Amino acid sequence: MEPYGALAQTRQIGKASTGARRKLGRPSSFIFKKVPGQSNELLQEEPQQTRCHGARQEQPRRFTADQEMGHQNPYRLHHLQASVAVPRRRRIKCDEGAPSCKKCISTGRECEGYSNGAVAVAAAAYTTGAAAAAGLLAVYNQPMPTVAPAGVDASHAERGAFAMLRGECVRRMAGLFSASFWTVDVMRATHVYPAIWHAGLALATMHRATCITAQTAHARASRQRHEAFALAQFHAAVLAVLRLTRKPVLTDADKEAILLASTLFTGLCCLQENYEQASRHANGGNRLYWQWEYWKRGAAAADEDGEDGDEDGDATCTGQDYRVDNQGLRRAGCVLTTKSLTAVFTHFEMQFCSRFRTTENPEWRWCDRAHRCSAAPFASAADAYTELQPLLTGYCHMGRYLSVPRDVAELAPVWRTVDAYVRELRAWQLKFDDLLARRRRRRRRPASDDDDDDEEHHHILSLQLLWMVLETCLGHSEESGEMIWDERTADMERVTAFAETHFAARCRPGAPRVFTFSFAMSICEMLTFVGTNCRDGGIRRRLITLLHGWRERDGMMPARLLALIVHSVMVLEENATTGMQAPHDACVCVPGSLICNHHRVCLIDTQFLGERSATIVLTTAGMLEMKLPPYETSVSW
Known part of the structure; x- marks a missing residue:
């Protein structure tokens, strides 16, 4: 169906002769009425209500003689009835979702829409x-x-x-x-x-x-x-x-x-599969978001935050520079809440820091303090996600910063900020557990909206999976290092089994595509994070299968490209001793069993080449230490 409906076509009912119109001498939009005791004469105009393209408008109806006219000449009556036939629009069922007419108009004129205050x-x-x-x-x-x-x-x-x-x-x-x-x-x-x-x-x-x-x-x-x-x-x-x-x-x-225009431009380019241009729009909007400090309520809030600073010494925001509750606030004269654009841009930035190494992301943005978790309880899964996204983005920045070898003195303040993020994430977990408990009590009640409850249940499952993934890395410390992931294999197995149980049905060939693009966090990003950090070959292959079959198209990265990223990381690490990577003196790799710290990928970059093609650039800790060029592979999907 074409999205731009044409104007309703008119049809002529009967034909009027020129002679008959001259004899009638009256406008065709008027009718005769018989009044007892009086002769036929023009009394009033009676418009007929018709429906035209979603609007109720006035349309003159066809002339009809009354019973008294039966005494007139039948030949004259025939011409009289034919002469006053007028065009009538085809009746169209009202559709409030379609553009609507303001008045009944003739063919060839455009509908001007309803007049509205x-x-x-x-x-x-x-x-x-x-x-x-x-x-x-x-x-x-x-x-x-x-x-x-x-x-x-x-x-x-x-x-x-x-x-x-x-x-x-x-x-x-x-x-x-x-x-x-x-x-x-x-x-x-x-x-x-x-x-x-x-x-x-x-x-x-x-x-x-x-x-x-x-x-x-x-x-x-x-x-x-x-x-x-x-x-x-x-x-x-x-x-x-x-x-x-x-x-x-x-x-x-x-x-x-x-800012909102830049987000819509990003979505437009993603629909065109022009991901390079999409990343530029998103990065440009993201830089303006930080330059204008848009997460704050305005200049007054900025002054307040500047006065409060960080006097409590725990690297946690003390001013109202994010929001005071989970409902969000609006700046004066604005339409959107600050929380809506905050969630969008922090999600963009999380994708940049995870897979676009060449994109400029100043580290000072997240290295000085952590967002504070609000005290208000969550009313829904959407509220919980909106508050988690900035925390998650900051924590991912910390992980990327720590993945590159640095001096001990340089890392000391960073670990202090990481501890602040962990505290706020634990506070978020308590509020999320409270939301789950309230949902369990509410689900015991007989009266509920099944459709809304099913949708909310799917959102809750997605957040549960997200928290399970996030929990695998909350125990990292300055002493743990990259090898800590080997101790999380059981947790990653649990995450993979949870995804297969609750989301594998959406990957089947006949599964419906619920949506085609979204700015919010997707299941694919969580599975990609696990796949790039898990060193168990069996778990990785199960995750690649889920990603490759994912039918929904959400975020700036298509699911099949994410599957190729996980596959490229797996192939490079599993073949560390077969010539794909340079040998290292401290290598302790055991083929099929253990991948040493020097041969593990720590940085991932994605460079788009054209339509459905890209170059994946992988850097290991050994490459950084020995100042070797990264590994590059071209993929298409």
Whole structure:
């Protein structure tokens, strides 16, 4: 089905002769009524209610003579009835998800959509002050109409693309924990910021193009048509962002629009499988996120944090520089909560530090302090994930920093920060256990929404798997080193069995694809982390099987590429003594049983080459110590 529905076609019912129209001499939209004791005369106009493309509009109905007209000449009556026949639109079942008409119009005119007060609200929302807060509240509580931001004259095709964004696209891209980001945050922003309006339409149309997989001529033409429209919307979004950047001073609303636009550009490139460009968009937005300190509530919060500093001496945030509770806060005049973009950008950065070594990630961002876990209890799995993601990203940065050999004096303050992260992660675990206990009590009650409960249960299982993976590395210390992973083999076996039990069904060939892209954490990333750190060949091969069969497409890295990364690491380490790696004097490798510390991969870099191809660059501890070039292999999927 084409996403841009054509205007409803009209059909002519009967024909009117020119002579008959001259004899009638009255507009065809009026009817005669017989009043007792009076002759036939024009009394009133009676419009008939018709339904046209989702709207209830007025349409003149066909002239019908009353019974008294039966006394007239039948020949004249026939011409009279034919002469007043008017065009009538074909009746179309109302679909609130489709673009809607404001008035019944003739063929050839474009539908202008419903008139709605949200346009004025959107204009007010872009200002600051109390009026902006009231306007934003009105936008939040309204159902989502097809209303473009102030200053944007949306075409019929754009309204059709927005209906697709609001309906199909947000459901397919919601992922595990970012449903509210798509269904609430992005939808709000499209009514306020022109850049987000155009970027959202480009994303929705490109998503629809990727769903057209047939190889017929009609399908190829439709796909090209969608891609051309998406490209035009992308250019319009870029121009809107450039207009914002030319301002002498950027407001918080301007910064919010730029950051959200960069995330949507990242998703658009991922749908095109242009992962190199996607990483550039994500990295650029991530740098602005840190430069503007967007996780803070604003300048007042920044001053407060600067005064508090780190006086408690435990490397934990003492100011309100992240959030005060798990509901999140909004900056003045902004639409989004700080927590939504914080979760998105920290997830981007975690992917960078794990698999994009060449991407610049200043270490000072995470080496000085840890995010504080809030005191408020979790209301849902999404709340738990949103608070965990920044902690997880910081902890992954610590792991990457410690994987490179460094001086003891340089590592001392880093281990202090690692201890602070572990304390906050343990605090998160207590809150998550409380959420699980409340869910168990609630599930004993007979009345519950089965669909919502099943979805929440899947989210809980994903978080449980994530915590099981994270728990395997919380016991690391300055003395443990890289060989500590060998002591975690039993835990990694338990993680693999848990994934096979609860998620293997989603990897079968006939399994439905729940979504096609998401900014939130995916199961694949957890399995990849275990596969690259586990040195048990059997467990690794089971994980590769799960990743290779994963049908969902979430995050910036496709599942098959992640499977190839794990496979490349496994092949390099298992063949350390067969010539793939340089020999080392301190090597104690036992083929098929033990991989020594010098021949273990400690850094992974992914360099995209083109469509579905990349170069995987692997560096071992021995290569770093002896200053040898890394191992490179090209893969395609």
